[in-house]
Amino acid sequence: MTQPAAPGFQGLLQGVGANPYPFFSQLRRTAPVTQLGGTGLWAVARYADCVRVLRDPDTFSSVVGVRQLTGELPPSLLFSDPPVHTRLRSLVAKAFTPRMVELQRPAIESYSEKLIDAMLQSEEADVVAGLAYPLPVQVIATMLGVADGDLATFKRWSDDIIENVGYVLLTGDDSVIAETNRQLDAYFSARIEKLRREPEPNLLSDLVHVETEEGKLSLDELLMFSRLLLVAGNETTTGLIVNAIRAFAEFPEVYDRVRAEPGLLRTAVEEALRYYAPFPATIRRAVRDADVGGVTIPANARVLVLLGSANRDEAEFERPDEFIPDREPNRHLSFGMGIHYCLGAPLARLEANVALSKLLPRVRRFELIDDPAMSVRPGGPKSFRVRFHFA
């Protein structure tokens, strides 16, 4: 079947510009499963087709990077398939539990309050720099037991990893951040050695000591997972907080409703996740020729699963382009689906709910100062300036 031409991968990442959603909509209507011009990448745009790809890891592998295929890189949770993934996931899930996440609440509340107090000193601020970026970094640092004195160095590593996260996640090639990874690994190797002797009440220590019938996590696996937490958990959560504020600024009547009924915040955060997916596309590799929505994707093709497009699919969501703060059910794909479903979803939800609940009573209205490009890079805009109208 011949497919209409679609913009290339570069075009998808940059040329789509301020708003990828009209492009996603066009793909769903005219080329829901298509090869992106000149890139070799395929894109899947409809909800049902995205679900079909994510639910079939036998056909659509997460081992996408060349260096993983050649065995040059150790298996990572995100970039592995069963049985390797099953073993890693069962081990990390034993430490990364909903209870452990809930234990972070007091720290998240106190970090949020401090950051918000400082940010609201002025009537205008960049909410990325003031809140949405530092909060998740601090939370991960705490969970990994990074000492206060090491926080600045940890943030520098985090900045470098986050700067390159889109490329690394979409290609599986992490050579661009090799030096940072080396320093991070040296730091965490020493920490892990110490935790083996002296356990501490944090996630990293729990991971060091976790044991199931699958055995224990090796040093390489622990290092891989520490890095993954930085890559997978930071910029995405930044994106969620910024996107929620963006939606509240764009739809002041929605914000007024949520302020009047703070109980709506939980579903409003879910709607923000659906409306502006923080991680709008993930990637798979077809291990054999595979039919998706009547189109054959050839063996070895890399497939972009357009989560952000699926979230606006009119076949799945009523009035998909409206922001409905009490939408329920809301089966968005922003955290993925299937075996790789986001392990950090409860943590991201907690951080966003806590941070936004602290802003609600203090800010009557958010006003956009500039309209940053709504790029499809993970995490959304690098900076996001807002004027606050105080309550």
Ligand code: HEM
């Ligand atoms: C709003 C914030 C977040 C979004 C939108 C998000 C999105 C996603 C998505 C879409 C996947 C699946 C990728 C795939 O199937 O290829 C994923 C996996 C993952 N996420 Fe998140 N994530 C967020 C926050 C976090 C946080 C806070 C953490 C941890 C601190 C985290 C850790 C992970 C891990 C470890 C995986 C891999 C799970 C596996 O492969 O089994 N994420 N995330």
